[in-house]
Amino acid sequence: MTSFTDKANLIWDIADLLRGDYKQSDYGKIILPMTVLRRLDCVLQPTKSKVLEYLPKVEKLSDSAKDLTLNKRAGFNFHNRSLFDFAKLTADPNNIAANLRNFINGFSAGAREIIEYFDFDKQIERMDDPKADILFQVVKRFAAIDLSGMDSMEMGYVFEDLIRRFAEQSNETAGEHFTPREVIKLMVNVLFNADNKSLTKAGIVKTLYDPACGTGGMLSVGEIHLKEFNPRSRLEVFGQEINPESYAICKSDMLIKGQNPANIKFGNTFTVDGLAGEKFDYMLSNPPFGVDWKKASKIIKDENKKLGYAGRFGAGLPRINDGSLLFLQHMISKMKPDSSRIGIVFNGSPLFTGQAGGGESDIRLWIVQNDWLEAIIALPDQLFYNTGISTYIWILNNNKARERKGKIQLINAAGTKDEQLVAAGKLGFNRFWEKMIRSLGNKRKKIIENGEDRGIGFITKLYGDFSENEFVKIFPNEFFCYHRVVVEQPLIMDNGELIMDNKGRVKPDPKLRDYENIPFLKKDKNGKLVPQAIDEYFNREVKPHLPDSWIDETKTKTGCEINFTKYFYEFKPLxxxxxxxxxxxxxxxxxxxxxxxxxxxxxx
Structure with a gap:
Protein backbone atom coordinates (compact mmCIF):
# COMPACT_ATOMS: atom_id res chain seq x y z
CA MET A 1 0.00 0.00 0.00
CA THR A 2 1.41 3.39 -0.97
CA SER A 3 2.16 6.02 1.66
CA PHE A 4 -0.60 8.36 0.53
CA THR A 5 -3.27 5.68 0.97
CA ASP A 6 -1.87 4.88 4.43
CA LYS A 7 -2.17 8.53 5.42
CA ALA A 8 -5.61 8.89 3.83
CA ASN A 9 -6.85 5.82 5.73
CA LEU A 10 -5.51 7.16 9.03
CA ILE A 11 -7.24 10.49 8.45
CA TRP A 12 -10.45 8.82 7.29
CA ASP A 13 -10.52 6.73 10.48
CA ILE A 14 -10.73 9.95 12.51
CA ALA A 15 -14.15 10.54 10.98
CA ASP A 16 -15.44 7.74 13.25
CA LEU A 17 -15.20 10.24 16.12
CA LEU A 18 -17.83 12.36 14.40
CA ARG A 19 -20.36 9.57 14.11
CA GLY A 20 -23.59 10.49 15.88
CA ASP A 21 -22.75 14.19 16.19
CA TYR A 22 -22.42 14.83 12.45
CA LYS A 23 -24.08 13.52 9.30
CA GLN A 24 -21.73 11.53 7.11
CA SER A 25 -22.13 14.13 4.36
CA ASP A 26 -20.73 16.77 6.78
CA TYR A 27 -17.58 14.92 7.81
CA GLY A 28 -15.53 16.86 5.25
CA LYS A 29 -16.29 20.15 7.05
CA ILE A 30 -14.01 18.98 9.87
CA ILE A 31 -11.60 16.50 8.29
CA LEU A 32 -10.47 18.67 5.36
CA PRO A 33 -9.60 21.88 7.29
CA MET A 34 -7.96 19.84 10.04
CA THR A 35 -5.85 18.05 7.41
CA VAL A 36 -4.77 21.42 5.98
CA LEU A 37 -3.91 22.74 9.46
CA ARG A 38 -1.91 19.64 10.31
CA ARG A 39 -0.10 19.76 6.97
CA LEU A 40 0.87 23.43 7.49
CA ASP A 41 1.94 22.65 11.07
CA CYS A 42 4.20 19.79 9.92
CA VAL A 43 5.76 21.86 7.13
CA LEU A 44 6.57 24.77 9.48
CA GLN A 45 7.81 22.63 12.37
CA PRO A 46 11.56 22.70 11.53
CA THR A 47 11.68 26.54 11.53
CA LYS A 48 8.96 27.33 14.09
CA SER A 49 11.50 28.11 16.83
CA LYS A 50 13.35 30.57 14.54
CA VAL A 51 10.09 32.47 13.95
CA LEU A 52 9.27 32.68 17.67
CA GLU A 53 12.83 33.77 18.57
CA TYR A 54 12.67 36.60 16.01
CA LEU A 55 9.17 37.72 17.00
CA PRO A 56 10.28 40.42 19.55
CA LYS A 57 12.39 42.10 16.84
CA VAL A 58 9.38 42.81 14.60
CA GLU A 59 6.92 44.12 17.20
CA LYS A 60 7.02 47.70 15.90
CA LEU A 61 6.65 46.78 12.23
CA SER A 62 3.37 46.95 10.32
CA ASP A 63 1.42 43.71 9.85
CA SER A 64 2.51 43.35 6.22
CA ALA A 65 6.15 43.99 7.12
CA LYS A 66 5.92 41.47 9.96
CA ASP A 67 4.58 38.86 7.58
CA LEU A 68 7.35 39.41 5.04
CA THR A 69 10.10 39.30 7.68
CA LEU A 70 8.79 36.24 9.51
CA ASN A 71 8.06 34.43 6.25
CA LYS A 72 11.78 34.63 5.48
CA ARG A 73 12.60 33.13 8.88
CA ALA A 74 10.10 30.32 8.23
CA GLY A 75 11.48 29.66 4.75
CA PHE A 76 8.03 29.81 3.11
CA ASN A 77 5.51 32.35 1.86
CA PHE A 78 3.74 31.97 5.22
CA HIS A 79 4.49 31.39 8.89
CA ASN A 80 2.80 30.82 12.23
CA ARG A 81 3.72 33.00 15.19
CA SER A 82 1.40 31.38 17.73
CA LEU A 83 3.11 29.71 20.71
CA PHE A 84 1.00 26.66 19.94
CA ASP A 85 1.51 23.79 17.56
CA PHE A 86 -0.35 20.46 17.49
CA ALA A 87 1.89 18.94 20.14
CA LYS A 88 1.27 21.82 22.56
CA LEU A 89 -2.46 21.84 21.78
CA THR A 90 -2.80 18.28 23.01
CA ALA A 91 -0.95 19.16 26.22
CA ASP A 92 -3.83 21.39 27.40
CA PRO A 93 -7.13 19.54 26.84
CA ASN A 94 -9.13 21.91 29.08
CA ASN A 95 -8.51 24.93 26.83
CA ILE A 96 -8.45 23.22 23.47
CA ALA A 97 -10.94 25.55 21.67
CA ALA A 98 -9.27 28.81 22.75
CA ASN A 99 -5.80 27.45 22.02
CA LEU A 100 -6.78 26.10 18.60
CA ARG A 101 -8.22 29.51 17.67
CA ASN A 102 -4.99 31.11 18.89
CA PHE A 103 -3.01 28.72 16.70
CA ILE A 104 -5.13 29.55 13.63
CA ASN A 105 -4.91 33.32 14.27
CA GLY A 106 -1.14 32.97 14.49
CA PHE A 107 -0.83 32.28 10.78
CA SER A 108 0.25 35.05 8.44
CA ALA A 109 -2.55 36.79 6.53
CA GLY A 110 -2.39 34.65 3.38
CA ALA A 111 -2.57 31.34 5.23
CA ARG A 112 -5.24 32.60 7.64
CA GLU A 113 -7.44 33.63 4.73
CA ILE A 114 -7.25 30.05 3.41
CA ILE A 115 -8.59 28.62 6.66
CA GLU A 116 -11.42 31.16 6.65
CA TYR A 117 -12.79 29.63 3.45
CA PHE A 118 -13.55 26.46 5.41
CA ASP A 119 -15.71 28.49 7.83
CA PHE A 120 -14.07 26.32 10.47
CA ASP A 121 -14.76 28.43 13.55
CA LYS A 122 -18.37 27.16 13.58
CA GLN A 123 -17.10 23.60 13.70
CA ILE A 124 -14.70 24.37 16.56
CA GLU A 125 -17.63 25.70 18.57
CA ARG A 126 -19.81 22.72 17.70
CA MET A 127 -17.17 20.10 18.52
CA ASP A 128 -16.28 21.85 21.78
CA ASP A 129 -19.90 21.92 22.93
CA PRO A 130 -20.36 19.67 26.02
CA LYS A 131 -23.00 17.71 24.12
CA ALA A 132 -20.35 16.56 21.64
CA ASP A 133 -17.05 17.14 23.47
CA ILE A 134 -14.97 15.69 20.63
CA LEU A 135 -12.70 18.61 19.71
CA PHE A 136 -9.76 17.48 21.83
CA GLN A 137 -10.05 13.90 20.60
CA VAL A 138 -10.01 15.04 16.97
CA VAL A 139 -6.97 17.30 17.50
CA LYS A 140 -5.14 14.55 19.39
CA ARG A 141 -5.71 12.04 16.59
CA PHE A 142 -4.47 14.49 13.96
CA ALA A 143 -1.39 15.31 16.07
CA ALA A 144 -0.41 11.63 15.83
CA ILE A 145 -0.34 11.73 11.99
CA ASP A 146 2.95 12.97 10.51
CA LEU A 147 2.44 14.76 7.19
CA SER A 148 5.91 16.28 6.98
CA GLY A 149 7.59 13.72 4.75
CA MET A 150 5.07 13.90 1.92
CA ASP A 151 5.68 15.77 -1.30
CA SER A 152 3.08 17.93 -3.01
CA MET A 153 1.83 15.19 -5.32
CA GLU A 154 1.35 12.69 -2.48
CA MET A 155 -0.55 15.29 -0.45
CA GLY A 156 -2.69 16.00 -3.49
CA TYR A 157 -3.57 12.32 -3.67
CA VAL A 158 -4.50 12.35 0.03
CA PHE A 159 -6.85 15.31 -0.40
CA GLU A 160 -8.45 13.93 -3.54
CA ASP A 161 -8.91 10.50 -1.96
CA LEU A 162 -10.61 12.08 1.05
CA ILE A 163 -12.80 14.34 -1.08
CA ARG A 164 -13.80 11.37 -3.24
CA ARG A 165 -14.90 9.45 -0.16
CA PHE A 166 -16.87 12.42 1.16
CA ALA A 167 -18.49 12.87 -2.26
CA GLU A 168 -19.59 9.23 -2.22
CA GLN A 169 -21.04 9.67 1.27
CA SER A 170 -23.12 12.64 0.13
CA ASN A 171 -24.19 11.00 -3.17
CA GLU A 172 -22.78 13.76 -5.35
CA THR A 173 -23.35 13.49 -9.08
CA ALA A 174 -20.91 12.18 -11.66
CA GLY A 175 -20.13 15.77 -12.62
CA GLU A 176 -18.31 16.27 -9.33
CA HIS A 177 -15.19 14.26 -10.04
CA PHE A 178 -11.43 14.50 -9.78
CA THR A 179 -8.78 13.85 -12.34
CA PRO A 180 -6.58 10.77 -11.79
CA ARG A 181 -2.93 11.72 -11.68
CA GLU A 182 -1.97 9.45 -14.58
CA VAL A 183 -4.51 11.25 -16.80
CA ILE A 184 -2.98 14.60 -15.81
CA LYS A 185 0.53 13.25 -16.53
CA LEU A 186 -0.60 12.20 -19.99
CA MET A 187 -2.14 15.62 -20.66
CA VAL A 188 0.99 17.41 -19.46
CA ASN A 189 3.26 15.15 -21.55
CA VAL A 190 1.28 15.84 -24.71
CA LEU A 191 0.87 19.55 -23.96
CA PHE A 192 4.62 20.11 -23.49
CA ASN A 193 5.69 17.63 -26.20
CA ALA A 194 5.88 20.07 -29.10
CA ASP A 195 7.83 22.62 -27.02
CA ASN A 196 10.53 20.29 -25.68
CA LYS A 197 13.36 22.17 -27.38
CA SER A 198 12.34 25.63 -26.21
CA LEU A 199 11.70 24.38 -22.67
CA THR A 200 15.36 23.40 -22.21
CA LYS A 201 16.51 27.02 -22.11
CA ALA A 202 18.04 28.12 -18.83
CA GLY A 203 15.86 30.38 -16.72
CA ILE A 204 12.80 30.01 -18.95
CA VAL A 205 9.52 31.11 -17.34
CA LYS A 206 6.17 29.78 -18.56
CA THR A 207 2.61 30.16 -17.30
CA LEU A 208 -0.03 27.47 -16.73
CA TYR A 209 -3.74 28.11 -16.06
CA ASP A 210 -6.70 25.97 -14.99
CA PRO A 211 -10.14 27.68 -14.87
CA ALA A 212 -11.61 24.83 -12.78
CA CYS A 213 -8.53 23.98 -10.74
CA GLY A 214 -10.12 22.03 -7.86
CA THR A 215 -7.41 21.11 -5.37
CA GLY A 216 -4.70 22.06 -7.89
CA GLY A 217 -3.81 18.65 -9.30
CA MET A 218 -3.31 19.85 -12.88
CA LEU A 219 -1.15 22.75 -11.74
CA SER A 220 1.00 20.59 -9.43
CA VAL A 221 1.72 17.89 -12.00
CA GLY A 222 2.49 20.52 -14.65
CA GLU A 223 5.00 22.20 -12.35
CA ILE A 224 6.65 18.91 -11.38
CA HIS A 225 6.91 17.80 -15.02
CA LEU A 226 8.61 20.98 -16.17
CA LYS A 227 11.04 20.93 -13.22
CA GLU A 228 12.00 17.32 -14.00
CA PHE A 229 12.51 18.23 -17.65
CA ASN A 230 14.46 21.43 -16.91
CA PRO A 231 15.42 22.17 -13.26
CA ARG A 232 16.42 25.72 -14.28
CA SER A 233 12.93 26.54 -15.54
CA ARG A 234 10.00 28.08 -13.67
CA LEU A 235 6.32 27.48 -14.20
CA GLU A 236 4.03 30.12 -12.72
CA VAL A 237 0.60 28.64 -12.07
CA PHE A 238 -2.82 30.30 -12.09
CA GLY A 239 -6.31 29.03 -11.44
CA GLN A 240 -9.86 29.63 -10.32
CA GLU A 241 -12.16 27.40 -8.26
CA ILE A 242 -15.80 27.68 -7.23
CA ASN A 243 -15.79 25.17 -4.34
CA PRO A 244 -14.49 26.85 -1.15
CA GLU A 245 -12.94 23.70 0.34
CA SER A 246 -11.12 22.78 -2.88
CA TYR A 247 -10.03 26.40 -3.30
CA ALA A 248 -8.57 26.48 0.22
CA ILE A 249 -6.69 23.21 -0.33
CA CYS A 250 -5.28 24.46 -3.63
CA LYS A 251 -4.10 27.76 -2.11
CA SER A 252 -2.47 25.98 0.83
CA ASP A 253 -0.56 23.79 -1.65
CA MET A 254 0.57 26.90 -3.54
CA LEU A 255 1.81 28.43 -0.28
CA ILE A 256 3.86 25.39 0.64
CA LYS A 257 5.43 25.11 -2.83
CA GLY A 258 6.45 28.76 -2.96
CA GLN A 259 3.99 29.70 -5.69
CA ASN A 260 2.06 32.95 -5.44
CA PRO A 261 -1.27 32.04 -3.79
CA ALA A 262 -2.78 35.29 -5.10
CA ASN A 263 -2.75 33.63 -8.55
CA ILE A 264 -5.53 31.31 -7.39
CA LYS A 265 -8.92 33.02 -7.50
CA PHE A 266 -12.19 32.06 -5.87
CA GLY A 267 -15.55 32.10 -7.61
CA ASN A 268 -17.52 31.09 -10.68
CA THR A 269 -15.27 31.44 -13.74
CA PHE A 270 -18.26 32.20 -15.96
CA THR A 271 -19.72 35.04 -13.91
CA VAL A 272 -16.56 36.66 -12.51
CA ASP A 273 -13.32 36.05 -14.41
CA GLY A 274 -10.80 36.41 -11.59
CA LEU A 275 -7.95 36.68 -14.08
CA ALA A 276 -9.58 38.96 -16.65
CA GLY A 277 -7.15 40.21 -19.28
CA GLU A 278 -4.50 37.59 -18.46
CA LYS A 279 -3.03 35.37 -21.20
CA PHE A 280 -1.19 32.08 -20.64
CA ASP A 281 1.31 29.81 -22.38
CA TYR A 282 -0.41 26.60 -21.35
CA MET A 283 -3.87 25.74 -20.10
CA LEU A 284 -5.14 22.48 -18.63
CA SER A 285 -8.57 21.64 -17.27
CA ASN A 286 -11.03 18.91 -16.45
CA PRO A 287 -14.30 20.83 -16.04
CA PRO A 288 -17.36 19.06 -14.62
CA PHE A 289 -19.17 16.86 -17.12
CA GLY A 290 -22.76 17.75 -17.96
CA VAL A 291 -23.17 20.51 -15.36
CA ASP A 292 -25.78 23.12 -16.27
CA TRP A 293 -25.06 26.85 -16.38
CA LYS A 294 -28.56 28.03 -15.56
CA LYS A 295 -27.49 30.10 -12.54
CA ALA A 296 -24.95 31.99 -14.64
CA SER A 297 -27.12 32.19 -17.75
CA LYS A 298 -27.98 35.91 -17.58
CA ILE A 299 -24.36 37.04 -17.37
CA ILE A 300 -23.22 34.57 -20.04
CA LYS A 301 -26.02 35.46 -22.47
CA ASP A 302 -25.44 39.19 -21.92
CA GLU A 303 -21.72 38.81 -22.66
CA ASN A 304 -22.47 36.75 -25.76
CA LYS A 305 -24.96 39.33 -27.05
CA LYS A 306 -23.14 42.56 -26.14
CA LEU A 307 -19.49 41.62 -26.71
CA GLY A 308 -19.69 38.87 -29.32
CA TYR A 309 -16.24 37.68 -30.32
CA ALA A 310 -14.70 40.52 -28.30
CA GLY A 311 -15.90 38.62 -25.22
CA ARG A 312 -15.46 35.02 -24.19
CA PHE A 313 -18.58 33.40 -25.63
CA GLY A 314 -18.95 34.92 -29.08
CA ALA A 315 -18.90 31.63 -31.01
CA GLY A 316 -22.15 30.42 -29.50
CA LEU A 317 -23.88 29.03 -26.43
CA PRO A 318 -24.32 25.30 -25.79
CA ARG A 319 -27.39 23.71 -24.24
CA ILE A 320 -28.19 24.97 -20.75
CA ASN A 321 -27.54 21.53 -19.24
CA ASP A 322 -23.91 21.23 -20.37
CA GLY A 323 -21.42 24.07 -20.03
CA SER A 324 -18.36 22.12 -21.20
CA LEU A 325 -17.82 24.17 -24.37
CA LEU A 326 -18.21 27.40 -22.38
CA PHE A 327 -15.07 26.42 -20.45
CA LEU A 328 -13.22 25.82 -23.71
CA GLN A 329 -14.28 29.17 -25.17
CA HIS A 330 -13.17 30.87 -21.95
CA MET A 331 -9.75 29.21 -22.26
CA ILE A 332 -9.41 30.15 -25.93
CA SER A 333 -9.98 33.78 -24.93
CA LYS A 334 -6.85 33.50 -22.78
CA MET A 335 -4.53 32.28 -25.53
CA LYS A 336 -1.51 34.43 -26.24
CA PRO A 337 -1.57 35.80 -29.81
CA ASP A 338 1.79 34.26 -30.72
CA SER A 339 1.39 30.79 -29.21
CA SER A 340 -0.66 28.98 -26.57
CA ARG A 341 -1.61 25.35 -26.05
CA ILE A 342 -4.72 23.93 -24.35
CA GLY A 343 -5.51 20.47 -22.98
CA ILE A 344 -9.04 19.80 -21.73
CA VAL A 345 -10.95 16.64 -20.74
CA PHE A 346 -14.50 16.17 -22.05
CA ASN A 347 -17.01 13.37 -22.20
CA GLY A 348 -18.34 12.38 -25.64
CA SER A 349 -21.10 15.00 -25.80
CA PRO A 350 -19.03 18.03 -27.03
CA LEU A 351 -17.84 15.97 -30.01
CA PHE A 352 -21.15 15.74 -31.81
CA THR A 353 -24.11 17.12 -29.83
CA GLY A 354 -26.19 19.78 -31.56
CA GLN A 355 -27.27 20.29 -35.16
CA ALA A 356 -25.86 22.72 -37.70
CA GLY A 357 -26.71 26.26 -36.69
CA GLY A 358 -26.94 25.28 -33.01
CA GLY A 359 -24.64 26.33 -30.19
CA GLU A 360 -22.37 23.28 -29.92
CA SER A 361 -21.99 22.87 -33.68
CA ASP A 362 -21.23 26.58 -34.16
CA ILE A 363 -18.56 26.46 -31.45
CA ARG A 364 -16.91 23.40 -33.01
CA LEU A 365 -17.06 25.01 -36.44
CA TRP A 366 -15.43 28.18 -35.12
CA ILE A 367 -12.60 26.18 -33.53
CA VAL A 368 -12.01 23.99 -36.58
CA GLN A 369 -12.18 26.83 -39.12
CA ASN A 370 -9.63 28.79 -37.08
CA ASP A 371 -7.36 25.71 -37.23
CA TRP A 372 -6.96 25.52 -33.43
CA LEU A 373 -7.96 21.89 -32.86
CA GLU A 374 -4.77 19.85 -33.05
CA ALA A 375 -5.67 16.42 -31.65
CA ILE A 376 -8.31 14.41 -29.78
CA ILE A 377 -7.33 11.41 -27.67
CA ALA A 378 -9.97 8.82 -26.76
CA LEU A 379 -9.37 7.39 -23.28
CA PRO A 380 -10.65 4.14 -21.72
CA ASP A 381 -13.86 4.13 -19.71
CA GLN A 382 -13.83 3.61 -15.91
CA LEU A 383 -10.86 5.97 -15.41
CA PHE A 384 -12.57 8.44 -13.08
CA TYR A 385 -13.61 8.01 -9.45
CA ASN A 386 -17.25 9.05 -9.65
CA THR A 387 -18.17 8.14 -13.23
CA GLY A 388 -17.41 5.24 -15.54
CA ILE A 389 -18.09 7.06 -18.83
CA SER A 390 -15.61 7.30 -21.69
CA THR A 391 -13.62 10.53 -21.93
CA TYR A 392 -11.60 12.46 -24.49
CA ILE A 393 -8.65 14.84 -24.27
CA TRP A 394 -8.83 17.78 -26.69
CA ILE A 395 -5.52 19.47 -27.57
CA LEU A 396 -5.70 22.98 -29.04
CA ASN A 397 -2.86 25.08 -30.44
CA ASN A 398 -3.03 28.50 -32.10
CA ASN A 399 0.44 28.07 -33.61
CA LYS A 400 0.50 24.60 -35.13
CA ALA A 401 3.66 23.07 -36.57
CA ARG A 402 3.79 23.25 -40.38
CA GLU A 403 2.94 19.57 -40.89
CA ARG A 404 -0.11 19.87 -38.61
CA LYS A 405 -1.63 22.98 -40.17
CA GLY A 406 -5.11 22.36 -41.54
CA LYS A 407 -5.26 18.87 -39.99
CA ILE A 408 -6.71 17.16 -36.93
CA GLN A 409 -5.16 14.05 -35.38
CA LEU A 410 -7.39 11.43 -33.74
CA ILE A 411 -5.75 8.95 -31.35
CA ASN A 412 -7.70 5.93 -30.20
CA ALA A 413 -6.20 5.10 -26.79
CA ALA A 414 -9.36 3.48 -25.43
CA GLY A 415 -7.70 0.08 -25.79
CA THR A 416 -10.88 -1.81 -26.69
CA LYS A 417 -9.23 -3.65 -29.57
CA ASP A 418 -6.35 -4.70 -27.33
CA GLU A 419 -8.86 -5.84 -24.73
CA GLN A 420 -10.51 -8.12 -27.29
CA LEU A 421 -7.16 -9.53 -28.40
CA VAL A 422 -6.08 -10.17 -24.80
CA ALA A 423 -9.37 -11.96 -24.11
CA ALA A 424 -8.85 -14.08 -27.22
CA GLY A 425 -5.31 -14.95 -26.16
CA LYS A 426 -3.77 -13.20 -29.18
CA LEU A 427 -2.10 -10.44 -27.16
CA GLY A 428 -0.42 -10.73 -23.78
CA PHE A 429 -1.21 -7.24 -22.49
CA ASN A 430 -3.21 -4.11 -23.12
CA ARG A 431 -0.99 -1.34 -24.50
CA PHE A 432 -2.92 1.49 -22.90
CA TRP A 433 -4.36 0.58 -19.51
CA GLU A 434 -4.34 -2.01 -16.77
CA LYS A 435 -6.98 -3.14 -14.31
CA MET A 436 -6.61 -1.79 -10.80
CA ILE A 437 -6.06 -4.28 -8.00
CA ARG A 438 -8.67 -2.48 -5.96
CA SER A 439 -11.34 -0.22 -7.42
CA LEU A 440 -11.65 3.37 -6.20
CA GLY A 441 -15.31 4.18 -6.61
CA ASN A 442 -16.01 3.83 -10.35
CA LYS A 443 -12.31 3.88 -11.18
CA ARG A 444 -11.40 0.34 -12.21
CA LYS A 445 -8.75 1.10 -14.83
CA LYS A 446 -5.46 2.97 -14.77
CA ILE A 447 -3.44 4.27 -17.71
CA ILE A 448 -0.03 2.59 -17.61
CA GLU A 449 2.56 5.13 -16.46
CA ASN A 450 5.87 3.41 -17.24
CA GLY A 451 7.36 2.28 -20.54
CA GLU A 452 7.77 3.84 -23.98
CA ASP A 453 5.74 1.14 -25.74
CA ARG A 454 2.79 1.22 -23.34
CA GLY A 455 0.46 3.70 -21.67
CA ILE A 456 1.50 7.33 -21.32
CA GLY A 457 4.79 6.87 -23.18
CA PHE A 458 3.12 5.09 -26.08
CA ILE A 459 0.26 7.61 -26.40
CA THR A 460 2.71 10.53 -26.26
CA LYS A 461 4.78 8.87 -28.99
CA LEU A 462 1.70 8.33 -31.15
CA TYR A 463 0.92 12.02 -30.79
CA GLY A 464 4.48 13.16 -31.47
CA ASP A 465 5.05 10.89 -34.50
CA PHE A 466 1.98 12.36 -36.26
CA SER A 467 1.61 9.42 -38.65
CA GLU A 468 -1.36 7.19 -39.35
CA ASN A 469 -1.53 3.63 -38.05
CA GLU A 470 -4.11 1.36 -36.42
CA PHE A 471 -4.43 3.80 -33.49
CA VAL A 472 -4.12 7.12 -35.34
CA LYS A 473 -6.18 8.81 -38.04
CA ILE A 474 -5.34 12.21 -39.52
CA PHE A 475 -7.94 14.23 -41.40
CA PRO A 476 -8.10 17.71 -42.96
CA ASN A 477 -10.20 20.18 -40.99
CA GLU A 478 -12.91 20.22 -43.66
CA PHE A 479 -13.51 16.49 -43.19
CA PHE A 480 -15.57 17.25 -40.07
CA CYS A 481 -17.66 20.01 -41.66
CA TYR A 482 -20.95 19.59 -43.49
CA HIS A 483 -23.86 21.46 -45.03
CA ARG A 484 -27.28 20.72 -43.56
CA VAL A 485 -29.79 21.20 -46.36
CA VAL A 486 -33.58 21.15 -46.38
CA VAL A 487 -34.93 18.79 -49.02
CA GLU A 488 -38.42 19.69 -50.25
CA GLN A 489 -40.95 17.75 -52.33
CA PRO A 490 -43.96 19.21 -54.16
CA LEU A 491 -47.38 19.58 -52.57
CA ILE A 492 -49.79 17.67 -54.86
CA MET A 493 -53.56 17.71 -55.05
CA ASP A 494 -55.62 14.56 -55.01
CA ASN A 495 -55.93 14.76 -58.80
CA GLY A 496 -52.15 14.80 -59.15
CA GLU A 497 -51.77 18.49 -60.01
CA LEU A 498 -49.04 20.58 -58.40
CA ILE A 499 -50.11 23.32 -56.00
CA MET A 500 -48.47 26.67 -56.76
CA ASP A 501 -47.96 29.78 -54.63
CA ASN A 502 -48.96 33.32 -55.71
CA LYS A 503 -45.61 33.77 -57.46
CA GLY A 504 -46.06 30.73 -59.60
CA ARG A 505 -43.63 28.53 -57.68
CA VAL A 506 -44.34 24.95 -56.64
CA LYS A 507 -45.39 24.77 -53.00
CA PRO A 508 -43.44 22.31 -50.81
CA ASP A 509 -45.26 19.62 -48.85
CA PRO A 510 -44.28 20.09 -45.16
CA LYS A 511 -45.14 16.46 -44.43
CA LEU A 512 -42.51 15.28 -46.93
CA ARG A 513 -39.82 17.75 -45.84
CA ASP A 514 -36.50 16.07 -45.03
CA TYR A 515 -32.95 17.03 -44.10
CA GLU A 516 -29.62 15.90 -45.47
CA ASN A 517 -26.11 16.40 -44.06
CA ILE A 518 -23.72 16.85 -46.98
CA PRO A 519 -20.01 16.52 -46.09
CA PHE A 520 -17.59 19.15 -47.35
CA LEU A 521 -15.32 16.37 -48.66
CA LYS A 522 -15.74 13.10 -50.53
CA LYS A 523 -13.39 10.31 -51.59
CA ASP A 524 -12.41 10.21 -55.26
CA LYS A 525 -11.81 6.99 -57.17
CA ASN A 526 -8.29 6.79 -55.70
CA GLY A 527 -9.56 7.14 -52.13
CA LYS A 528 -8.28 10.70 -51.80
CA LEU A 529 -10.43 13.29 -49.99
CA VAL A 530 -11.49 16.09 -52.34
CA PRO A 531 -14.03 18.97 -52.09
CA GLN A 532 -17.67 18.16 -52.77
CA ALA A 533 -20.32 20.58 -54.08
CA ILE A 534 -23.82 20.52 -52.61
CA ASP A 535 -25.44 20.06 -56.04
CA GLU A 536 -23.04 17.27 -56.93
CA TYR A 537 -23.98 15.29 -53.82
CA PHE A 538 -27.68 16.04 -54.22
CA ASN A 539 -27.80 14.92 -57.83
CA ARG A 540 -25.87 11.75 -57.00
CA GLU A 541 -27.45 10.66 -53.70
CA VAL A 542 -30.94 12.20 -53.55
CA LYS A 543 -32.31 12.94 -57.03
CA PRO A 544 -32.29 9.29 -58.23
CA HIS A 545 -34.66 8.42 -55.38
CA LEU A 546 -36.68 11.66 -55.28
CA PRO A 547 -36.64 13.06 -58.83
CA ASP A 548 -39.08 15.91 -58.04
CA SER A 549 -37.24 17.11 -54.93
CA TRP A 550 -35.19 20.28 -54.55
CA ILE A 551 -33.08 22.09 -51.97
CA ASP A 552 -34.40 25.20 -50.23
CA GLU A 553 -31.13 27.12 -50.38
CA THR A 554 -32.36 29.82 -47.99
CA LYS A 555 -32.31 27.29 -45.17
CA THR A 556 -28.88 25.72 -45.74
CA LYS A 557 -26.65 25.77 -42.65
CA THR A 558 -23.05 24.78 -41.99
CA GLY A 559 -22.23 22.37 -39.18
CA CYS A 560 -19.34 20.50 -37.62
CA GLU A 561 -19.22 17.23 -35.69
CA ILE A 562 -16.61 14.62 -34.81
CA ASN A 563 -18.01 11.08 -34.70
CA PHE A 564 -14.85 9.65 -33.19
CA THR A 565 -15.80 5.97 -32.88
CA LYS A 566 -17.09 5.92 -36.47
CA TYR A 567 -13.62 6.63 -37.84
CA PHE A 568 -12.09 3.66 -36.00
CA TYR A 569 -14.96 1.24 -36.64
CA GLU A 570 -13.91 -2.13 -38.00
CA PHE A 571 -16.49 -4.33 -39.66
CA LYS A 572 -16.69 -7.78 -38.09
CA PRO A 573 -18.16 -10.40 -40.41
CA LEU A 574 -21.10 -12.29 -38.98
Missing part, protein backbone atom coordinates in the same frame (compact mmCIF):
# COMPACT_ATOMS: atom_id res chain seq x y z
CA UNK A 575 -20.51 -15.90 -38.02
CA UNK A 576 -21.54 -18.42 -40.66
CA UNK A 577 -24.69 -20.48 -40.20
CA UNK A 578 -22.53 -23.61 -40.12
CA UNK A 579 -20.55 -22.30 -37.12
CA UNK A 580 -23.69 -21.31 -35.25
CA UNK A 581 -25.32 -24.68 -36.00
CA UNK A 582 -22.23 -26.56 -34.76
CA UNK A 583 -22.27 -24.62 -31.45
CA UNK A 584 -25.98 -25.31 -30.93
CA UNK A 585 -25.50 -29.03 -31.57
CA UNK A 586 -22.61 -29.13 -29.10
CA UNK A 587 -24.71 -27.42 -26.42
CA UNK A 588 -27.54 -29.87 -27.03
CA UNK A 589 -25.17 -32.85 -26.75
CA UNK A 590 -23.69 -31.57 -23.47
CA UNK A 591 -27.19 -30.92 -22.10
CA UNK A 592 -28.11 -34.57 -22.81
CA UNK A 593 -24.90 -35.73 -21.11
CA UNK A 594 -25.78 -33.68 -18.02
CA UNK A 595 -29.31 -35.11 -17.94
CA UNK A 596 -27.90 -38.65 -18.14
CA UNK A 597 -25.25 -37.92 -15.50
CA UNK A 598 -22.45 -38.45 -18.00
CA UNK A 599 -21.17 -34.83 -18.14
CA UNK A 600 -17.51 -34.30 -17.16
CA UNK A 601 -15.41 -31.17 -16.59
CA UNK A 602 -14.01 -30.08 -19.91
CA UNK A 603 -17.02 -31.03 -22.03
CA UNK A 604 -17.66 -27.36 -22.70
Missing amino acids: RSLAEIRADILKLEQNTLLMENGEWRMGNF
